[in-house]
Amino acid sequence: MTFRLSVERLVRIFPAQGGAAEPTRAVDGVDFVATAGEITALVGPSGCGKSTLLAMIAGLEPCDSGAVRAGAVTVTALSAEKSALWRRAHVGFLFQDAGLVDRMRVIDNVMLPMIYRNAKPRDRRAAAIAALERLGLGNMIERRVDGLSGGERRRVGFARILADPRPLLICDEPSAGLDADNTEEIRKLLQIARADGACIILATHDPELVTVADKVLPMRRGQLVAPDLALRAGAQQAAAAS
Amino acid sequence: MRLSEQIRQAIWGVSAWKGRSLALVVALACAITTIALLLAIVVGFSREIERTSFGAYARALVISENLQVFDRYGPPRLRNISPLRAAIPEAESAAAWRSTFVQFTLVQERRGGFLYGAAGAARAEIDADLAAGRFLNESELAVDGSATQRACVIGATIAANLCTDGAERCLDERLRVNGRDCAILGVLEPSRSVSGRRFDGAVITTFGAAARQFEVETQIAADETSWITLLLPADADRQKAQTAADLLLRKAVGAPLSQPPPFSYQDPSVDVRDLARQRRIFGQILLLVGITACVGGFVAFGSVIAAAINERRREFSLRLTFGATPGDLAGQIAIEALLVGLISGACAILLTLVAVVAAQEFVSIPLALSLDTLLANIAFGLFIALLGAWPVVWRIANAPVNQMLRQ
Ligand SMILES: Nc1ncnc2c1ncn2[C@@H]1O[C@H](COP(=O)(O)OP(=O)(O)OP(=O)(O)O)[C@@H](O)[C@H]1O
Ligand SMILES: [Mg+2]
Numbered sequence: 001m002t003f004r005l006s007v008e009r010l011v012r013i014f015p016a017q018g019g020a021a022e023p024t025r026a027v028d029g030v031d032f033v034a035t036a037g038e039i040t041a042l043v044g045p046s047g048c049g050k051s052t053l054l055a056m057i058a059g060l061e062p063c064d065s066g067a068v069r070a071g072a073v074t075v076t077a078l079s080a081e082k083s084a085l086w087r088r089a090h091v092g093f094l095f096q097d098a099g100l101v102d103r104m105r106v107i108d109n110v111m112l113p114m115i116y117r118n119a120k121p122r123d124r125r126a127a128a129i130a131a132l133e134r135l136g137l138g139n140m141i142e143r144r145v146d147g148l149s150g151g152e153r154r155r156v157g158f159a160r161i162l163a164d165p166r167p168l169l170i171c172d173e174p175s176a177g178l179d180a181d182n183t184e185e186i187r188k189l190l191q192i193a194r195a196d197g198a199c200i201i202l203a204t205h206d207p208e209l210v211t212v213a214d215k216v217l218p219m220r221r222g223q224l225v226a227p228d229l230a231l232r233a234g235a236q237q238a239a240a241a242s
Numbered sequence: 243m244r245l246s247e248q249i250r251q252a253i254w255g256v257s258a259w260k261g262r263s264l265a266l267v268v269a270l271a272c273a274i275t276t277i278a279l280l281l282a283i284v285v286g287f288s289r290e291i292e293r294t295s296f297g298a299y300a301r302a303l304v305i306s307e308n309l310q311v312f313d314r315y316g317p318p319r320l321r322n323i324s325p326l327r328a329a330i331p332e333a334e335s336a337a338a339w340r341s342t343f344v345q346f347t348l349v350q351e352r353r354g355g356f357l358y359g360a361a362g363a364a365r366a367e368i369d370a371d372l373a374a375g376r377f378l379n380e381s382e383l384a385v386d387g388s389a390t391q392r393a394c395v396i397g398a399t400i401a402a403n404l405c406t407d408g409a410e411r412c413l414d415e416r417l418r419v420n421g422r423d424c425a426i427l428g429v430l431e432p433s434r435s436v437s438g439r440r441f442d443g444a445v446i447t448t449f450g451a452a453a454r455q456f457e458v459e460t461q462i463a464a465d466e467t468s469w470i471t472l473l474l475p476a477d478a479d480r481q482k483a484q485t486a487a488d489l490l491l492r493k494a495v496g497a498p499l500s501q502p503p504p505f506s507y508q509d510p511s512v513d514v515r516d517l518a519r520q521r522r523i524f525g526q527i528l529l530l531v532g533i534t535a536c537v538g539g540f541v542a543f544g545s546v547i548a549a550a551i552n553e554r555r556r557e558f559s560l561r562l563t564f565g566a567t568p569g570d571l572a573g574q575i576a577i578e579a580l581l582v583g584l585i586s587g588a589c590a591i592l593l594t595l596v597a598v599v600a601a602q603e604f605v606s607i608p609l610a611l612s613l614d615t616l617l618a619n620i621a622f623g624l625f626i627a628l629l630g631a632w633p634v635v636w637r638i639a640n641a642p643v644n645q646m647l648r649q
Contacts, residue, residue, distance in 0.1 A: 060563060061644045080643055081567050088565020101557045103258040113564040115247050 002036040003071060003090075003167040003199045005057070010066035010076075012052055012222075026052040028222035029066070034215070036167065039190060039200040041213035049222040050203035054170050057201060058091050059083035070168065088116040092166035092198075094186075096173040098157035100145045106132065107141045110160045117164070124164070131163035132156075151182050158189050169193050171202045175209045187212050243570045252577035259550065263582060266546055270586035273539030274622045275593040278615055280528045280535075282598060286610035287521055301476050302367070303333075303483050305491070306469040308506040315495040315504040317466045320361065320387045320449075322494060326472060329490045330483045333472040335363035338385065340452045341468045346445065347418035348404045355400065356444040357419055359452020361385050367471055368430065368446070369438035373401065373409035375428030382448050387465060390450030394424040398432040399443040405429075419445065419456045437510050480509065536626065543630030547579060551634050562643055572639035575631060583627025587620035594619060 012027040026049040034040045042050045055061035057068050059075045060083075068075040070090060078086055092113070093099060100109050110128040119127075132138055135155045140148070145156060154174075161169065171190070175183040183206065190212055193200060202213060210216055217224050256263045305326075307317035323336050340359040345352055362385045365377055375395070382389045394417055396404065405412035409429040417424050424447060433439050447456065453464040462468075474483055484507045491497075497504045551558070558571055598611045 055644065058563065062642070081569065084562070084565050084567035087563070091565075093563050099560055101560055104254065108254070112561070115251070116243055116565040116570070118244055118247070
């Protein structure tokens with residue numbers, strides 16, 4: 001069964017804090033469907049709720065109402081324990097800041113998600129080395145990540161995705177602060193992941209990166225706006241495919 | 243997540259922050275060493291007390307002439323023994339002694355020392371094993387003082403002077419007491435108890451021989467004793483026994499109750515009880531110090547761990563996104579703490595050994611170090627570490643995931 005993600009009237013409201021009169025409706029009734037082999041881009045101004053939505057999809061943030069379903073699993077209904085187990089089996093992450101653990105070697109960072117899946121040490125090492133070599137990092141396997149340049153760090157983050165692909169890939173502003181070359185790398189990476197059949201949810205400001213998406217969902221104040229735009233993007237995709 | 247993997251991650255956690263781990267180990271090892279040393283001191287001190295109080299003399303009622311008052315009654319006599327035993331049925335045994343200062347001739351040497359004439363259950367009071375030969379036998383120890391054999395048992399210190407090549411050789415040596423020969427029957431080991439130590443440098447002979455053969459300037463009559471010892475059971479009522487003895491002896495010598503007691507009653511256990519009280523106070527002080535060290539170690543450990551967790555918030559939130567459960571994280575922290583505790587315990591064992599060797603070399607503190615005490619170091623380390631890390635472990639295991647993610 002191919003992976004299918006459906007987000008149904010999802011709501012997350014943060015209580016009013018620090019003198020603010022009203023609670024923040026960070027995610028306010030979001031509804032969409034994403035399938036395997038598809039890149040869905042969430043675009044919108046800062047603070048519109050993209051990161052919150054991604055965290056809810058990954059089961060990292062509780063929801064106030066609505067649901068996230070992945071295949072037969074209702075992610076939003078899982079306990080902390082169960083949601084962790086689901087996450088380790090199904091979700092890969094690409095972060096704005098590469099998401100590396102300092103003081104850890106490059107190879108250990110790449111293998112980190114795999115240890116929670118109980119992959120055999122030899123297998124995960126082989127997979128990590130293969131991914132690092134593919135991204136031209138074969139010569140820095142044993143180095144600690146603190147010493148790497150920003151671009152290198154980012155590529156270690158990619159290697160982690162490549163080494164251990166998951167059906168759902170969540171990317172939060174993966175190209176922020178990167179130059180054109182590295183952004184191009186990310187585009188390629190996302191395309192590779194899509195070709196491998198991953199369901200990709202991408203939050204970004206970057207118009208360059210949006211062009212890779214199959215579906216674009218603009219967000220404003222926690223809500224998806226102009227769903228017609230999304231539909232149009234889908235239609236374009238269908239037209240291109242045929 | 244596999245335990246082996248947890249341990250590997252914990253080892254990384256300990257080794258990635260070397261400075262911090264080192265500080266933790268040093269602090270914890272010092273706290274543990276303090277506790278272990280206190281334990282060694284308390285145990286050592288208790289042993290010392292047990293050793294000194296071991297002698298049966300500690301639970302004896304010792305009756306002698308009351309030298310505080312001038313009266314005509316003199317010292318207690320041998321014939322008082324059987325009525326005393328009848329009046330104090332709980333007494334386990336009785337002994338009578340005469341002591342005099344005499345001149346010994348050992349090999350070529352002359353020297354002064356005490357000669358004790360013994361009757362009755364004398365052996366319990368001496369509280370020493372035999373190094374060679376035998377002790378005075380029952381007929382030689384007859385309570386009526388009728389045995390007058392010039393048979394001697396010599397104490398350990400004298401034996402050491404008399405026969406340098408082994409106690410057995412002593413039995414062939416010639417001992418003269420105030421110019422008269424005394425056959426050496428046996429040789430004693432050093433006494434186990436403080437009160438028995440006076441016999442180490444002395445010679446023990448039969449009561450009759452002491453009274454009639456060796457004493458040159460006899461000041462007391464042949465049936466008069468220097469003291470009579472009644473051994474009481476440990477739980478006996480000393481006061482009651484003393485009153486019974488006083489009544490009986492007053493009647494025997496004809497001293498009315500209106501006069502001061504003709505005999506004095508000593509309680510040799512006073513010193514031991516004093517020592518025991520000292521130990522109790524000492525123990526309480528040390529306990530306080532130990533608790534302070536424990537609390538100090540625990541608070542220091544806990545706060546360093548808590549600070550470290552804040553520093554590592556990012557690492558933990560990454561682990562959570564990769565599918566670590568809160569339990570996995572809590573487990574990793576607990577294992578890290580246990581690792582540090584284990585290393586600290588091992589370091590503390592070394593520190594303790596060094597401290598004990600140094601203490602025995604340079605100061606005379608009675609320290610008892612056993613394998614248990616050493617292994618207790620490890621247990622202390624694990625305990626303090628786990629206790630110190632517990633609030634953090636608990637918080638992480640129970641915090642909602644999204645709260646862990648805030649940075
Ligand atoms: N834990 C929280 N408590 C209170 N308010 C929160 C919390 N997390 C997010 N918010 C609020 O929710 C809104 C959406 O935040 P979110 O991080 O999802 O925005 P974003 O679209 O990812 O922005 P950016 O593009 O800057 O990353 C913001 O107004 C933010 O202040
Ligand atoms: Mg964001």
